[in-house]
Amino acid sequence: MRKLYTNVSSPNMSITQQEASFIRGLQADMVQNPVYTGVERAILEQRLPPGMRLAETDLAEFYGVSRTIVRTGLQALAHSHLVTLRPNRGASVANPSPREAREVFEARELLEPRSAREAAMRAGRADVRALRLHAQEEHDAMRDNESGRALRLSGRFHVMIAQIANQRTIAEIIENLVSRSSLIIALYWTRSSTRCDEGCHNALIDALERNDATEAEELMRSHLVELHSALRFDVGDTSNLTLKDMLGD
Amino acid sequence: MRKLYTNVSSPNMSITQQEASFIRGLQADMVQNPVYTGVERAILEQRLPPGMRLAETDLAEFYGVSRTIVRTGLQALAHSHLVTLRPNRGASVANPSPREAREVFEARELLEPRSAREAAMRAGRADVRALRLHAQEEHDAMRDNESGRALRLSGRFHVMIAQIANQRTIAEIIENLVSRSSLIIALYWTRSSTRCDEGCHNALIDALERNDATEAEELMRSHLVELHSALRFDVGDTSNLTLKDMLGD
DNA sequence: GAGTATCAGATTGTATACGTTATCAATTAA
DNA sequence: TTAATTGATAACGTATACAATCTGATACTC
Numbered sequence: 354m355r356k357l358y359t360n361v362s363s364p365n366m367s368i369t370q371q372e373a374s375f376i377r378g379l380q381a382d383m384v385q386n387p388v389y390t391g392v393e394r395a396i397l398e399q400r401l402p403p404g405m406r407l408a409e410t411d412l413a414e415f416y417g418v419s420r421t422i423v424r425t426g427l428q429a430l431a432h433s434h435l436v437t438l439r440p441n442r443g444a445s446v447a448n449p450s451p452r453e454a455r456e457v458f459e460a461r462e463l464l465e466p467r468s469a470r471e472a473a474m475r476a477g478r479a480d481v482r483a484l485r486l487h488a489q490e491e492h493d494a495m496r497d498n499e500s501g502r503a504l505r506l507s508g509r510f511h512v513m514i515a516q517i518a519n520q521r522t523i524a525e526i527i528e529n530l531v532s533r534s535s536l537i538i539a540l541y542w543t544r545s546s547t548r549c550d551e552g553c554h555n556a557l558i559d560a561l562e563r564n565d566a567t568e569a570e571e572l573m574r575s576h577l578v579e580l581h582s583a584l585r586f587d588v589g590d591t592s593n594l595t596l597k598d599m600l601g602d
Numbered sequence: 603m604r605k606l607y608t609n610v611s612s613p614n615m616s617i618t619q620q621e622a623s624f625i626r627g628l629q630a631d632m633v634q635n636p637v638y639t640g641v642e643r644a645i646l647e648q649r650l651p652p653g654m655r656l657a658e659t660d661l662a663e664f665y666g667v668s669r670t671i672v673r674t675g676l677q678a679l680a681h682s683h684l685v686t687l688r689p690n691r692g693a694s695v696a697n698p699s700p701r702e703a704r705e706v707f708e709a710r711e712l713l714e715p716r717s718a719r720e721a722a723m724r725a726g727r728a729d730v731r732a733l734r735l736h737a738q739e740e741h742d743a744m745r746d747n748e749s750g751r752a753l754r755l756s757g758r759f760h761v762m763i764a765q766i767a768n769q770r771t772i773a774e775i776i777e778n779l780v781s782r783s784s785l786i787i788a789l790y791w792t793r794s795s796t797r798c799d800e801g802c803h804n805a806l807i808d809a810l811e812r813n814d815a816t817e818a819e820e821l822m823r824s825h826l827v828e829l830h831s832a833l834r835f836d837v838g839d840t841s842n843l844t845l846k847d848m849l850g851d
Numbered sequence: 852g853a854g855t856a857t858c859a860g861a862t863t864g865t866a867t868a869c870g871t872t873a874t875c876a877a878t879t880a881a
Numbered sequence: 882t883t884a885a886t887t888g889a890t891a892a893c894g895t896a897t898a899c900a901a902t903c904t905g906a907t908a909c910t911c
Contacts, residue, residue: 358808408893418866421737424674425677437755441873441893443873444893459769460775463712467712522705522709523712658863668897670895670897688900690902691862691903
C-alpha cells in the first residue's frame, strides 16, 4: 500500500519533485498527497463548490488512504485558505466573504502589476514560448467548453508570470491569492463569458516578448481591475449555504 | 489529560480565542497547540537557532503531548516557513538562504509602507494608545537586556500597524514575513544594537497620531531600508550548519 | 589503510483504536 | 402543535502500535 507512493518518488524523479515543491512553496510530501492534489485541483476547477462539506472518512475512502493522510492534506489546504477547518466540525470548502474577496483582489492589484513589470524585464525566449503554449491550452479548454479547466489554467498563467519575475517569496504569495480567486469567482462572478482573458493574456505575452516593462505592468493592472469589476459582492451565491452557516459568521 | 485543553477553551474564553485566531489567520486549534505556540515563540525570540533539529519525540515529551499534536504543530510552522520538514528526516528550525532573506525584505518594503499609509488614515485614539503601550514594553525589554523578547515585540509592532490598516489578507502576509525576519536577523544581522528601532517606532506612532499618511509611509519605508541594509548576506552565520546541510541546498 | 557492506538503534510515516463531540430524529411534555 | 429533551449514530480529536527509513558504528574486503 505504501509502495504506491515510494514508486512515485523514485531517484530519477526526486529532483523534479523537489524542484516542483520548491517553486510552489509547499512541503515536499504534499506533492504526493493525493488528497491535497486532488481536492486542490477540484476546487481550482470549481468542481467543488464553496461551502461543500469534506468529510474525512469519505475522502479517505475515495483516495484509498487513511484519515491521517486526509488530515495532513486538509490542514495544508486550510493554510492556503482553500478549506475551512472548524474544531469538532470538520472541513469544508472555503466560503470567502465579500470582504475577503475584495481584499484578495486588492492584494493582487498591489502585487501582480509590479511582478509583471519585473517579468517583462527578465522574460527570455523560453519563457515566452512556455507562455504561448500555455495560452493555447487555455484557448483549447475554452473551445471545448471545459470552463473549470480553463479557469484553473487562467490562474496558472498569472502564477507563471510571477515565477518569471524571479521573486519566489512574492510568487508564492501570488499563487495563493490566485488559488483563492477561483473560489471568489465561483461565488461573485457576474458575467457568463471569460473571453476577455484570452485577449488580455495574449497582449501580456506580447509585452513580455518586447520586454516592455511599463506596458506589461499597465496591462496587468487593467486586467485585474477588469476582473475585480466583474465581481458583485452584494448578491452573493447563497444557494449552497444553510442558515447556520450564515449565522456562524 | 485532555481536560487541560478543554479548560483553556471554556465558554467565556472562546470568543477571544476565535478572534485571536482570526486576526492571526491560522487555524483555531493551533492557538491551543502548545508545540505550535511554544516553538513559534522560541523562534521569534531567537532561543531556537536556525538549523536546530526538532525531534518529534523530544517535543512530545517536553510539552507532554503525543506525536500527533507535535506533527500538526510542526506542519503549521512549516507552512509559515519557520520550520523545514524533510521527508524521513524530520523537522528543523528553518535556515533561510541569503536569497530568501533578501526576498522577504523586498516583499516587506513593498507591502508595509502602503500598509502604514492606510493605518495612518485610519488610526484612532485607541490604536495610538495601544501602540504607545507596546512601544513601552519594547523599551522595557531592551532596558532589561531581554533582546529576544525585544525582537519579538519589535516584530509585533509591525504586525499591529498592518492590522490597523484594516486589510486582513495583507496583514496576514506581513505577519508571516515579519516572523521569518526573526530568523533572518539571527543569521545575517551585523550590528550589535537595535537602538534605531526605538526612535523609528516612536516617530511612526507620532505620524499615525497626526494621521499623516505620507509621513507614515515614508517613515516605514526608510525604517525597512535601514533594517535591510544592516543585513550582510555574504558572511552568513554557518556555525551551526553541517556540510550536509550546505550541500543539501 | 581506505572504502564498502552490514546491522542495530533511533526516528519518521502510516494506520488504526478509542474517547469525545456534534448531529438529527424520535419521544415526551406543555 | 410546538418546543425541549434525549439517545443513537456518525464524525472528529488524540494516542499508540507497527512499518519503513535513516544514521552511525562495526566488520569485512581489496
